[in-house]
Amino acid sequence: MEGMTVIVKTIASWVKILIFVFGIYIILFGHLTPGGGFAGGVILASSYVLLMLAFGRKFVEQNLPLSLASKLDCIGAFLFALIAVLGLVYGGVFFVNFLYQKYLPGQPLELISAGTIPLSNIAIGLKVGASLFLVIFALSVCCKDLRYKDAKAESASNSSANKKE
């Protein structure tokens, strides 16, 4: 059986939702409370790390395929650049907060306020979460691959030694 024991799997399947929702909260309220896109993205990635440690690599790959993760990574980076270019188009200056200054002033200390800052937080959170997930996945694949190679080389040397005998 891949992964850890039943106790760890049960607890992980309860806790993963809490961690994920907390990451989304940290991202969405980044312009009001401490936190922001980067910290929230790392929390999102760490919920998938918990799944990977408890259930094994294949389970996570079925839930969030690598192609989807790399697409999310690119979408996050593209959104952040798009917000900057939209500032150039609608506000006249690269990265200007055009939403707050022209279209959607909003009240401070409310969820929908501060113009482009929450949108940038969402884009960065998406990007950081997906990219850290990709890194951890690549590292675990690499470790597995190396160990597999070592075992293969060992068995090959054993078989050759047997042949010599």
Place this chain on the structure above:
Amino acid sequence: MTEFYILMVFMIIAAIIAVETKNLLSSVICVGAIGFGGSLMFLFLRAPDIAITQIVVEVLGLILLIRATISRDLTFITGDREFFGTVISVVVVFVIFLAGVRVFETLPEFGTPIFAQTPGAASQTYIEKGLEETGAANLVASVILDFRAYDTLGEATVLFTSIIGATVILRYKSRKRLEESD
């Protein structure tokens, strides 16, 4: 002030143990202790944004390092250091320490903002006009995503490029094809 000195001594001891110990796992745990000490330091300095980021990244890195350490069999370091390399690193660290002392002499006193010494500094503008110009209640978010958004764009680019490099170098399929072609 006392808690900073206690934390600093704790972090220095952990750093020395992390360098000097022979066991790789305890060295990794000491590196984690340094990171958590730094996170507590940021919390006492009233910078909760950085404290959250530090503790989250520290947890993730510690998990990865411990996982990588446990899966290897050889976790004991053997052999001594070279005398010449030790002398050179000690001299370099001492020179950097002297430069750091000169830098810290020019800083304002601990706990006072930098615009108390140099009027018209940029941080004063951020604190005075941050809320009315960006509308964000969290001034840190208004600085990193509005006033200094170029920095964030550069950071995102660095992360994106490093992820591309890591996934290209560590990818699974090409290794498999290489093995099959052998």
